[in-house]
Amino acid sequence: MLIQGDNLHREFEFAGKSITALATTSLAVTAGELLTLTGPSGSGKSTLLNLLSGLDRPSGGEVRFEDQPLNSFNDAQAAALRNRAFGFIFQTPHLLPYKTVVENVALPCSYGGIRDAQTIDERAHGLLEYVGLAEYATHYPRMLSAGELQRVVFARALINRPRVLFADEPTGSLDAENAHRVLSLLRQEAVAGKCVIMATHDAEAMRFATRRLNLDKFSHALPG
Amino acid sequence: MLYPADVYADARDAWSSLRRRAVRSSLSALGIAIGVVALVSMLSIGEGAKRATLQRISSLGIETVRIESAPPLNAFAGVDVTNLSVGLTVADAQRIAAWLAGRGTLGYFARNDEQLVTAANHRALATVVGASADWLPAETLRAAAGRLLLPSDNLQQRRVCVLGARLGITLAASIGTPLHTGNQICKVVGILRPRGRLLTEGTGLSALDFDNALITPFTTSPFPSGARQRGVHGMLVRLRNNSPASLPGVAENLKAILRETHRDVTNYRIVVPYALLNEARDTQALFQLVMGAIAGLSLLVGGIGVMNVMLSNVTEQTHEIGLRMAVGATRARIVSLYMCHSALLCFAGGVVGLMLGIAAALLVQTYAGWAVAFSLLGLCLGPASALLTGLVFGLHPALRAAALNPALALRES
Ligand SMILES: Nc1ncnc2c1ncn2[C@@H]1O[C@H](COP(=O)(O)OP(=O)(O)OP(=O)(O)O)[C@@H](O)[C@H]1O
Ligand SMILES: [Mg+2]
Numbered sequence: 001m002l003i004q005g006d007n008l009h010r011e012f013e014f015a016g017k018s019i020t021a022l023a024t025t026s027l028a029v030t031a032g033e034l035l036t037l038t039g040p041s042g043s044g045k046s047t048l049l050n051l052l053s054g055l056d057r058p059s060g061g062e063v064r065f066e067d068q069p070l071n072s073f074n075d076a077q078a079a080a081l082r083n084r085a086f087g088f089i090f091q092t093p094h095l096l097p098y099k100t101v102v103e104n105v106a107l108p109c110s111y112g113g114i115r116d117a118q119t120i121d122e123r124a125h126g127l128l129e130y131v132g133l134a135e136y137a138t139h140y141p142r143m144l145s146a147g148e149l150q151r152v153v154f155a156r157a158l159i160n161r162p163r164v165l166f167a168d169e170p171t172g173s174l175d176a177e178n179a180h181r182v183l184s185l186l187r188q189e190a191v192a193g194k195c196v197i198m199a200t201h202d203a204e205a206m207r208f209a210t211r212r213l214n215l216d217k218f219s220h221a222l223p224g
Numbered sequence: 225m226l227y228p229a230d231v232y233a234d235a236r237d238a239w240s241s242l243r244r245r246a247v248r249s250s251l252s253a254l255g256i257a258i259g260v261v262a263l264v265s266m267l268s269i270g271e272g273a274k275r276a277t278l279q280r281i282s283s284l285g286i287e288t289v290r291i292e293s294a295p296p297l298n299a300f301a302g303v304d305v306t307n308l309s310v311g312l313t314v315a316d317a318q319r320i321a322a323w324l325a326g327r328g329t330l331g332y333f334a335r336n337d338e339q340l341v342t343a344a345n346h347r348a349l350a351t352v353v354g355a356s357a358d359w360l361p362a363e364t365l366r367a368a369a370g371r372l373l374l375p376s377d378n379l380q381q382r383r384v385c386v387l388g389a390r391l392g393i394t395l396a397a398s399i400g401t402p403l404h405t406g407n408q409i410c411k412v413v414g415i416l417r418p419r420g421r422l423l424t425e426g427t428g429l430s431a432l433d434f435d436n437a438l439i440t441p442f443t444t445s446p447f448p449s450g451a452r453q454r455g456v457h458g459m460l461v462r463l464r465n466n467s468p469a470s471l472p473g474v475a476e477n478l479k480a481i482l483r484e485t486h487r488d489v490t491n492y493r494i495v496v497p498y499a500l501l502n503e504a505r506d507t508q509a510l511f512q513l514v515m516g517a518i519a520g521l522s523l524l525v526g527g528i529g530v531m532n533v534m535l536s537n538v539t540e541q542t543h544e545i546g547l548r549m550a551v552g553a554t555r556a557r558i559v560s561l562y563m564c565h566s567a568l569l570c571f572a573g574g575v576v577g578l579m580l581g582i583a584a585a586l587l588v589q590t591y592a593g594w595a596v597a598f599s600l601l602g603l604c605l606g607p608a609s610a611l612l613t614g615l616v617f618g619l620h621p622a623l624r625a626a627a628l629n630p631a632l633a634l635r636e637s
Contacts, residue, residue, distance in 0.1 A: 047631075055550060056631035076225075076554050083552020090634065094547050098240040110233045111552035156551070 001067070002195050003052060003164055004028040008061035010047050022047040024061065027213055029197060031163065034190035036206050037199040039215035045199035046168050048215065052197065053086050053166045054078045065164075083112040087157030087165045089182075091172040093149035095141040095156075102128060102137040105155045113160035120159075127155035131185065147178030154185055165189055167198040171205055183208045231560050238564035245537070252533040253573030255526030256613060259519050260577025260606040261584055266515030267602035268585040270508055272595035277504040283423040284497035285364065285460075286468060289475050291482070292429055292458040294493040309486040314442075314454040316485055317356070320461065320478060328463035331359025332456040334445060341405045341438055343395040350391050351437045352405055354445025360386070362462040363419075365434065370399040370414030377413075377441040386414040390435040403438070410440055427495050429458075468498045523609060526573070527617035534566050534621035545625050546633025555626040562625045566618025567611055574610025581606060 010022040022044030029035050037045045050056035052063055054070050063070040065081065073081065082088075095104040105124040114120055128134050131151040133144075141149060150170060157165055167186060171179035179202065187208045190196045198205065206212060242249045284290065293312045317332040324330060333355040341350045357375045365372065368389065377384055387397055392415040397403065401412045419434040442456075463474065475496045482492055538545070545558060553561075582603075585596040 050631035050634075053550075055546075055634070056629065076556075079549070079552050079554040079557075082550060088550045092637075094543060096237075096544065096547075098237075098244050107548075108551040110230070110237075111548075111554070111557060113552075160552075 001028045002030050002065070003197075004064045004067075005048070005052055005058075006062050006064070008048065008051050008058045008063065010044070010051060010056070011059045020044075022051070022058075022215075025215065026061075029164075029195050029211075031193050031195050032190060032210075034187060034196040034198065034208060034210045036209040036212045037197065037215060038201060038206060038212060041201070043215040045215060049166050049168050049197065049199055053088065053164075054082060080112055083108055084160050085163045087160075087162040089150070089153050089157050089165065089167040089170045091169040093146065093153045093173075095149060095152060097141055100138050100140055101133065101144065101152050104141065104152060105159055107156060108160050123159060124155070127158055128152075130158075131155050132181075147174050147181070150174060150178065150182055151185070154182060158189070162194070164195045164197065167196065167200075169200055169202070170198065171200065171202050176204070179204060226556055226560055230557060231564065234557065234561040235564040235568060238561055238568055241537075241541075242565065242569060248533060249569055249572075252526075252529045253569050253576070255529040256523065256570045256573030256610050257526075257577035257580060259522035259524075259526050259613070260574045260610050261581040262515060262519035262522055263609060264578055264581025264602065264606040265584040265588065265596075266512060266519060267605060268582070268596045268598050269515075269588060269594055270512050271599050271602055272585075272589070272597040273504065273508055273511075275597045276595040277500060280423040280425065280427075281497045281500055283420065284427070284429075284495075284500075285362075285462060286498055287463045287471070288362070288497060289461040289463075289471060289478060290429060290458065290495045290497070291461070291478065292493050292495070293456070294428075294491060296489050296491040309489040309491060310455060311486075311491050312456045312459065312482075314456060316482060317456060317459050319485060320459065320481055323477065323481060324461065326464070328461055329358045329362050330356075330459055330461050331362040332356050332442070332459040333359050334442065334455070334457045335432070336445070339405055339438070341391070341395065341403055343397055343401055343403050346395045346397075348391060348394045348436075350388070350405075351432060352445060353432075353437050353439045354442040355439050356442050359460060360439065362460045363434070365419055365439075366417045367414045368417040370412070372414055373439065373441055378443045381443045382441060383408065383410045383444060384413040384441065385410040386416060386439045387412055388416050388433070388435040388437040388439075389418040391438060392416075394436075405438060408444070410438075410444070427497070427500065428493055429495055471496050471498045519609075523613050527570075527613040530566055530569055530614060531617040531621060533569075534562065534618055535624070537565065538562065538621050538625040541625075542628065542633045542636040545628050546630045546636070549628075549630035550634065558626040558628075559622045562622035563615060563618050566621065567614040570610045570614025570618075571607060574607035577610065578603065578606045 005025065005027050007024050007026055008022060009024040012019045012021055025048060037048060039045055051058045057071065065085065070078065096107065102124045105127055106120050109115065109120045114123065125134065125137060128137050131154055133148060133151055136144060136148065144152065165186065170182050174182065183205055186196050186198065190210065200206065291312065314332065317330055321330045333353050336352045338349050339352040341348050355373065357373045357378055360372045372386060385403065395403065397412050399412055402409055403412060416434065422432045422434065424431045475494050479494055548558065582598065588594050589596045
């Protein structure tokens with residue numbers, strides 16, 4: 001198993017009350033899979049993605065990456081894992097406004113992975129070409145449309161050749177055509193041997209899945 | 225683990241981010257700049273005063289004690305005391321020289337200002353100094369051509385003179401040139417190297433421009449209070465191989481000798497240039513304390529302003545911080561990023577403050593006439609203290625940024 005969650009749950013304390021963000025869930029994903037997480041709004045899809053990627057710590061249960069428990073990682077190790085093994089795509093594309101498109105794509109490299117400036121540049125341009133935005137390399141994010149921005153984010157997620165892609169409603173802010181392009185790209189990555197975990201409630205997105213996991217806030221989700 | 229290249233990358237990002245909020249950044253940097261202006265102008269005025277004092281002391285001679293005749297002090301004001309004491313005389317000088325024995329030399333002089341001196345084709349107004357032979361070396365005068373005065377010049381009342389450097393040029397004089405002054409003729413036997421003015425400001429001593437002086441043997445020049453009393457205008461004691469610390473003691477002894485011979489009439493003034501150092505230090509200390517407090521306070525206030533701006537930057541950039549963490553930033557790198565932010569902000573303020581501070585010091589020099597001087601250390605201290613302020617006041621916002629939970633940070637829009 002590439003990535004695995006056992007009995008994960010997450011509660012938040014708010015105004016003295018405990019809010020369940022994610023009811024106990026277990027799952028396991030291998031390379032080459034495109035797993036979609038579905039479920040009603042508030043069922044904990046985003047929360048689960050955060051737990052699996054180490055952006056958040058579970059209230060109970062354990063996440064393991066290649067059989068290594070994430071909670072045994074220190075800050076630097078967890079950061080290195082996110083930097084080199086994981087890629088992230090969010091619902092609203094967020095790029096640094098004061099950097100050009102190609103600099104944004106290369107952002108993860110300033111935190112690890114490849115360090116040679118020329119290699120970084122070549123790879124970033126190659127990825128922009130791959131997502132069909134080669135001519136936008138030196139533009140600033142404010143000059144791009146939402147669909148284009150999401151593809152830039154996609155390129156950024158791939159720069160350090162991660163093994164797992166986490167996508168949280170990547171098509172949420174896109175029209176059908178742009179959504180299709182992003183989904184095709186994700187599918188391509190899964191075919192190429194990456195593990196893709198995507199939260200979505202877009203029926204179209206679900207059609208790209210190799211496997212689906214439905215989270216229901218009121219019942220324990222079972223492993224797929 | 226932070227590498228210099230990482231910090232450099234963070235500094236560049238921080239700088240871009242600051243430039244995006246140019247107005248806010250400039251305003252908070254202004255507070256720091258004001259502190260640095262106070263610091264830099266204080267240091268350069270302090271340095272200027274210090275150098276001026278040192279210059280004055282080296283002009284007066286650090287191992288000297290100067291005695292000059294002066295109007296009698298208050299107790300005798302308006303009373304004719306000449307029957308008690310005629311003032312400084314050659315006899316006083318001889319008595320002091322006897323007391324000094326081998327410990328130092330004593331020179332004495334009488335002077336007449338604004339005397340017309342004429343050569344064959346040139347004329348000039350100069351100070352005519354009648355001096356004992358020891359007076360010239362005691363004043364560290366050196367001959368550029370010819371010689372200084374000899375004891376025998378005084379003993380034999382030779383009609384000779386030594387010219388200050390500028391006066392020599394004005395009169396186009398050379399060794400052997402005969403000069404007229406008053407109703408006397410004297411022959412030039414030496415021309416001095418430039419020595420400048422005696423820097424007597426603030427000492428109560430009278431000024432003397434060596435370069436425009438004509439120095440003749442004391443015995444050939446008119447005495448200030450008649451030939452019978454053999455009065456002098458001043459004396460200069462130069463101690464041999466002494467430690468400056470012994471100077472006040474020597475001055476006390478001279479005072480005791482003069483008090484006796486002058487029958488308690490204080491018609492002279494004793495100045496120990498070395499003691500000026502301490503006096504200057506005292507007045508400067510107060511000035512520096514006040515300006516230092518102003519600089520420190522404005523850096524403190526500026527630092528608080530910077531911290532405030534940094535806290536709101538962190539709040540505004542919460543999503544960006546989450547994103548950076550998601551793509552692999554360690555907490556140390558987030559701290560580095562925001563420390564770079566505040567350090568650059570303050571350093572930029574410090575550089576502007578440095579330039580304004582230099583300008584302020586130069587304005588003070590031009591309009592208030594105070595001496596200012598810039599030392600490398602003083603110039604570095606301004607931006608360095610700004611940088612330090614940035615690091616101190618940037619730490620809290622940076623730690624706050626690094627403590628964010630990335631998942632929660634990413635939920636902020
Ligand atoms: N920081 C938090 N504090 C309190 N409650 C939270 C917090 N984060 C999430 N929750 C709650 O946890 C639940 C799950 O949130 P989550 O964002 O994972 O849902 P989701 O399945 O992604 O929903 P959507 O489809 O709308 O994105 C929600 O009810 C939410 O209000
Ligand atoms: Mg969600």
